[in-house]
Amino acid sequence: MEYGIGDILRLIGSLGLFLFGMKVMSDALLKLAGNRMRTILSTMTSNRFLGITTGFLITSVIQSSSATTLMVVSFSNASLLTLTEAISVIMGANIGTTVTAWIIAILGFKVSMSSIALPLVGMGMLFTFSKRERLQNWGVFVVGFAVLFIGLQFLKDAMPNINENPAILDFLRPYTDIGFFSVLLFMILGTVLTILIQSSSATMALTLLMTAEGWIPFDLAAAMVLGENIGTTITANIAAIVANYQAKRTARAHLIFNIVGVIWMLILFYPFLYAISWLVQELGSPSPYLELAAIPIAISLFHTVFNITNTLLLVWFIKPMAWLVEKTVPEIIPPERAIDEPKYLNDDMLQYPETAIATLIRESKYLYKNAVYEIVAHALNIHRADIMSDLKARKVISKSMKDFKTDVRALYLSKVKNIYGEIIRYATRAQSELKLTRAQNNRIMEIKLANRRMVEIIRDVGELNRNVTRFLNSENKYIREEYNQFRKSVVRVLRVIYLFRTEEEKELYRKKLSSLKREAKENIKKGNLAIDKLIREELITTDMASSLVNDHDLVNDLIRKLIAVAELLYGARDPLFVNEGQDELKDVA
Template sequence: MELIINIFSLVGSLALFLFGMKTMSEGLEKFAGDRLRSILAAMTKNRVMGVLTGILITALIQSSSATTVMVVSFVNAGLMTLAQSIGVIMGANIGTTVTAWIISAVGFKVNIAAFAIPLLAIGMPLIFSGKGNRKSIGEFIFGFSFLFMGLSFLQDAATEMNIGDMVAGMLAHVPQDSFFTIILFVIVGALVTMIVQASAATMAITLMLFGMNIPGFGFEQAAALAMGQNIGTTITAFMASLTANTQARRAALAHMFFNVFGVVVFLIVFYPACDAVSWVVENCLGGGNDLFKLSAFHTAFNIINTLLLIGFVKQIEMLVCRVLPMKAQDEDYRLRFISGGLLSTAELSIMEAQKEIHSFAERCQRMAGFVPTLLETKDEMEFNKLFARIEKYENITDSMEMEIASYLNKVSEGHLSDASKTQIQKMLRQISELESIGDSVYNLGRTLNRHRMHCQESFTADQMQHMKTMLQLVDAALTEMLKRIDLPTTKNGVKVSLNIEHEINNYRTQLKNQNLHDVNAGLYDYQLGVFYVDFISECEKLGDYVMNVVQAGKGLNNDFGDGPINGQG
């Protein structure tokens, strides 16, 4: 029974450590998220600045996985090139070594858990503060406290279970001087990190075991575990990229290649490298703390690996592009920017969703562009082919609405600021109206199809000209919508769209009145007039939906015209 309790204590301590790291990282990201993204955007102009940026951000948020996933998200959203991402990933590997130095310096020598409890008292009022920044700082303090409390409890639980003796017993059957043993430790380090998905946690365990002076687990074995962790940590970004676009998958693959290459190189010179690090620590750092050797090796591994490959960013880019080629029609019928499994911050997720909504709007305009061609097509086969394409696009818009809405709903389940909550509501309304635009365009095509099937009389020259003019107005409205959908909507911006909407409404009314006059005058029969008015009226509805999208961006209510507020779909 005591053994079971000790096992749960060990696992619980590790869980507290991981939870603390996650909370601390998320708190800092929420507090400085916009600043971090600004740094990423501004400081990745060249590979050296990209590396420095990766070091800085990872040192701040204490998670190379979080930085790498953020980078993959940026590449997925088109905010960062593949070459820029490689430099940041290199820097992230160096930045994550700060954790090992902190633990080596204070983690096992000072009872930092005793200071962690008072820190919780400081963080408590901040956690319950109404202001977002204060709450984020409180989360950071709580995370910091939990992290070191977990580390302290982990050491206590390991001592209670005599982990040192257990590990020594297992290692007694492993050849100590065999290079195969070093490779085995690399594999174990990779597997454990893949499971835990936090290299900092496995590094903390490695430091703890190394500090116990376990027979058979010396500096070389610990260094091999640390190298394996560099491979295992790539799994987080790799999993995040599985549902992302090709460029994002390439960034994750570059991360994996970079770390695997470093491990292979260091395995070739493993023993001399260990001796060199030991000499530097003993002669330059006083040699008073053996844990510094492991931290120094971890840092040297990542710095040297970066120096070896920083001049070959273009070649790495070419390699991953060859391994993952961009297929023809790649992602034509899938979401381009958002992916349900992507481990992003809420703000970054909203940014990606906005990109996806812009793509949605572009698809709607492209779909509407098929209608003028459909109107003028005489060949039945070409007509049917184009109408089928419109129908296919309509199905795609239905799917896009559902998938983006599902994504936004998942984002809304997290901790969001009031501004982010409001933004999500606006975006949900936008996608609803965009789906209605898709429905409306399909209705235009269906009206033309019904006319072809059930009416023997062709549209007159005047009717054709009026329908083309109406479609031009609709296209102008869609073009203006695309200009506004990514930008903060201003009153002047809404006014431009509103003027086009009024023009569409007035033209619709004019054409309906003219139609009554023409039918009564016998210029064409009543049935043709019905199809004609249906087409014109549907164009006016489409204009209403476009206006709704524009106004949703500003959070306004529908206060114009006689069109519907909500989509048909």
């Protein structure tokens, strides 16, 4: 019986059905568990073993190492993961991907799924009609799971039978009998197949089927598995082409990790296989060298033991690996954008809620640090370097008694207005295009509120600037002292905010900000009493009094807004969300 073009097309179609089932199942699992998995990933610490566990769990749950790796690349791109954290997660993902091979080997070869696959499709479809989204996703998962095994059954049926097509062995024999070169050849075949199919799971299924049909022996199947480990890294490297240098480093680390593992495995290839054969026999199965039926389980065991061993060996070299990657992929400083253009907003970061939120926070922090902070300081005729110094606030004020001639309106138009608009547009897109949890939606609303507060701060300091400049060197010492006291209060707040966003002792400076916020509230009453005294004793003119009363409230309001922005953007907790109330957040959204 000849194996013709029609049979080849059946084989390709069967593979397509298998891949479709895998994709449907993986996508459904991402919807079911993706939010939780990404939250774990985005909040993990630098502990390498926690990273490995995280990578293993995510890949085991969503059944796609490529999806995990792409997630890691995106998170690295958004600076949610450091390079060492990303490497540890990828190590865990390599172990997690072996779960797929066990599912295929056990359910595809040890258990007949064909009799229950169609009933599973019917049951899954019933769930998809549910009004509850979670049940719909479970239904899609069940359908994808069943279709995967229907595709696997078709693949088994489409594979040419060696007894009926002996010419196939004649075709393969020249490539299976050349010793270690056969191992290298089939490793390359596994790499190429994985790159073409873009699924190591599909290549693993083909490998298991080829062994079950007697096409290739145990050692060459193991060689294909090694090739699949290299081929699976290509997906992340392709995704990183258009990403920043951090994502490129993550993808390169994945490639280096897998290649190093393959190299040492090739050196110990035959002893390692004999150890797997011994372990399989100890577990009660025949030797894969003697029985074709034993090869699928032996290959799955080889895949798992290899990836676990590789991780246990290389986990101690994460930092040297990171150093090597940093040397081979140098930091690329992006070209300087126009002053009124966003620096971090990127449509690629709208793929996940976590990366979108991280991008919004980075852009908002950049806006505060490079525009709002400068405008507030210069509007009050204060040097930023003095604020960041160890000089006492009184000294900072006394050495800054000249007019900076700051045009607050011009600075707002050139440095803030367009970026603020882009942040709001980006945040609104995230809310409308992404599936957000309530907490994620609230976080975006808080970011929008923080940006609105920054614009209000610029408006307030613009009004304050006129009188600060006017009374900066007034002959009336009382009005001069009052306005210098305003400046001193703002300097103290800006300095604590600077320390809050740059120092590690967050809680210490959070308490100081809370104290300054209470002080600003109390100052409204105390300040009014002091102003009343100046007016009664006719120490200032009526015109001065009018300006002083208005600016007194303005300064304290400005201080509260500055602290509110700092708490929202730099604090682990968000007190403003509680203090301002949900009604205002709804208005912002």
